[in-house]
Structure formats: C-alpha cells, structure tokens
Amino acid sequence: MQRQFSEVFSDLGITQTQLTTMILIAENPGTSQSDIGRTLQMDRATVMGIINRLEGRGLIVRGASATDKRRQTLEITEAGIGMLSVARERSAQLGTWLKERFSDAEFYMLAALLKRIHEVDIKAF
Template sequence: MNAPLPLTEVPTATSIDHVLDLHLRLAQGAVQRRFSDIFSDLGITQTQLTTMILIQENAGTSQSDIGRTLQMDRATVMGIINRLEGRGLIQRGQSPTDKRRQTLAITEAGTAMLSIARERSTELGNWLKERFSDAEFHMLAALLKRIHEVDIKAF
C-alpha cells in the first residue's frame, strides 16, 4: 500500500479523475469480480449472501424487512427469496403473531453454506483492507454509508 501524497505533491488531476460515479462503478466492478472469483463454486451472488446473513442474524425477519434494508423493490426481493428457497437454503414460515406476515429462516443447508461463505468473506475483506490503512478503511466505509444513508445495524 502506498502512503498518500502530501497535498502539495498531488499531481494535477485530469477531468475524469473527479468523475466520482465512474470511480464508484469501477470499484464496484472490481469487488464484484473478486467476489465471483472467491464464491463462484457456491453459486451465490453478493445480494443473495447478504440476504442470507440478514435472515440468519434477524430471527423472524420478512421479505419486506429485507427489501427495506437493502433498498430493493418487492419483486426483486421475491426473486432472491424464491431462488434461495428453491435451493433449500432458506424457508418461509408463518409469523406466530401476525397471520399476514411470512417469516424467513435459514435451513441447515443454508447454515452450512453460510459457514463456508463467512470464511471466504474474510478473504474478500482482506483483499479490500490491504489497499488501505486501518483509518482509511474505516473512513471509506463511513463515507460510503453516508452516500446510501442506510444504517444496516438498525435492521
């Protein structure tokens, strides 16, 4: 990892250097490619993995809860849930307190997959972290959260 240059030594920027949406898209593409390399044999996407983690960590959660947290429309979330359920990784259930609400739970197969996926997530996290100092990494996470304005922990 290279130390940041003092502001007095930063090279003159080209016009494209400040097209932030371009850099966000390129960074996301790099992360997606790395994710695919690490997780390809599990046949799971980033969104499916995140959904499974949210379900596992939030007993009795629903499709609506997932949609709000991930800022996704109902149809998209339903497709994700259907695919995960079709693979036997999650199951739908009935809320004991609200008959209109379906709950989601991780199956044994889903728990086994998440165990493997969490180990591999460490590899992906390390790949990201090696590009930054600890302070830069935490700052980047905070700045990205500010853009999307979602408090995942408030789920």
C-alpha cells in the same frame, strides 16, 4: 470489488444480494420478505425472486407467522447455516484482499465514506 467477489464466491453460486439476504434472515429469525425489502431498499418482486431462489436451493424456508396470518416468516436452514459459515470465511479473505490495497488510514477513510454514502455498518472488515 464485484469482480473479486465473483472470483471468491463463484463455486458457491451466490450473489452479493443473496448473501446479504441470508445474513439478514440468519440474524433476524422470523423476519419477512417485506422486512428484507425495506432493509435492502428493494421492490417486492425483486425480493420475492431472491427469496424464491434461496428457498429453491434449500438455504431458507418460509413459515407462517404466529401473530399475523397474512405474513410469511423466513428462517435459515441447516444448509443455509453451512453456506453462511463458508461465506463468512470467504468474506474475511475478501476483506483482507481489500485492506491490502490501502494504508490503514486510507482504509478507514474509505470505510467511513462508504458508510456515509450507504448507511451500512461495515465492521465486518
């Protein structure tokens, strides 16, 4: 699956974790690095590196929280929205590629098992 992701997304220059982070930011405007870290179960330094790379590419921006001056908020940019649009189309291709390898029953069993292991909502497929 990792190899297929790399092939499908190689020209976008984005990793699975960066893409997941962008989706979380887009779906939760004003979220923070700490929120992202908790959701992805990643340490602060790792999340900061991801955020720095995404911000450096102009895909997200940091802002000041209106309620807590110590907290930085994260927002998706127009460029980030464009990237997500392309990425969602490609994710659909990736989902189709995966589904083709299983019967319907096998696929739903795989999805249920992965959901149980990772506690992740995999309705996207």
